[in-house]
Amino acid sequence: QVQLVESGGGLVQAGGSLRLSCAASGRTFSSYAMGWFRQAPGKEREFVAAINRSGVMTSYADSVKGRFTISRDNAKSAVYLQMNSLKPEDTAVYYCAARPMGSGTYLGSHEYNYWGQGTQVTVSS
Numbered sequence: 001q002v003q004l005v006e007s008g009g010g011l012v013q014a015g016g017s018l019r020l021s022c023a024a025s026g027r028t029f030s031s032y033a034m035g036w037f038r039q040a041p042g043k044e045r046e047f048v049a050a051i052n053r054s055g056v057m058t059s060y061a062d063s064v065k066g067r068f069t070i071s072r073d074n075a076k077s078a079v080y081l082q083m084n085s086l087k088p089e090d091t092a093v094y095y096c097a098a099r100p101m102g103s104g105t106y107l108g109s110h111e112y113n114y115w116g117q118g119t120q121v122t123v124s125s
Contacts, residue, residue, distance in 0.1 A: 001026065001114070002024050002025055002026045002028075002029070002032060002098050002100075002114050003024070003025040003026070003114070004022055004023070004024055004025075004096050004097070004098060004114055004115065004116035005022070005023045005116055005117070006020060006021070006022050006094065006095065006096050006116045006117065006118060006119040007020070007021050007022075007023070007119060008020040008021050008119060009094060009119030009120045009121045010120075010121070010122070011122045011123075011124065012086055012121075012122070012123055012124070013123070013124050014086060014087055014088055014123055014124065014125050015085060015086065016086050016123070017082070017083060017084045017085075017086065018083045018086065018121060019080060019081070019082050019083070020036070020080065020081040020083065020094055020096075020119060020121070021078055021079075021080055022034070022036075022078060022079045022080070022081075022096030022116060023077065023078050024077045024078065024079070024098065025077070026077070028100075029074055029077035029078075030053055030054075030074040031053060031100060032053065032098040032099060032100055032114075033050065033051070033052050033053055033098070033099040033102055033103075033104070033105060033106055034050065034051050034070075034072060034079040034096060034097065034098055034099075035047065035048075035049065035050040035051070035096070035097045035098075035099070035105075035106060035107075035112060036048040036049045036050070036070060036079075036081045036094060036095070036096055036097075037094070037095045037096075037097060037109055038090075038092035038093065038094045038095070038121075039092055039093050039095070039118075040089075040091060040092040040093075043092075045095070045109055046061065047061050047107045047108070047109070048060070048061055048064055048068065048081070048094070049061070049064065049068055049069075049070035049081060050070065050105035050106055050107060051070045051071070051072050051079065051105060052103060052104055052105050053103065054074075055071065055072045055074070057104060057105050058070050058105065059105040059107060063089075064083075064090075067083065067084050067085045067086075068081060068082065068083050068084070069081070069082040069084075070082075079096055081094070081096075083121070086121075086123045087123060088123045088124065088125045089123075090121060090123050091121060091122050091123050092120075092121060093118040093119065093120050093121075094118060094119050094120075094121050095115055095116055095117075095118045096115075096116045097109070097112035097114065097115050097116070098112060098113065098114040098115075099111055099112045099113055099114075100113060100114075
């Protein structure tokens with residue numbers, strides 16, 4: 001089992017940047033595929049980015065491709081989401097998620113077993 005804690009959210013103006021971090025407990029972090037999802041008020045949770053266990057494979061939602069970058073540091077048991085050129089429509093609660101099996105990247109929220117509590121990102125226009 002793994003526990004996830006997100007940090008790094010906040011209020012930023014459009015065009016700005018934020019870096020989200022997700023710290024994981026446990027000694028087997030490198031065996032987990034990781035993902036970032038977000039949920040805006042009144043909307044369903046949606047996929048943002050995913051990374052495989054080793055960090056060599058990544059996937060992105062079309063809406064963030066070219067602006068967001070997911071990365072991980074297995075030695076630090078952490079996954080990151082660098083968000084550049086932020087837009088008001090990026091405003092949401094951002095969640096990291098972990099999947100203990102599989103070698104690829106996973107885009108569906110149902111494919112993840114563990115979730116953090118979320119961190120709020122607000123982008124003002």
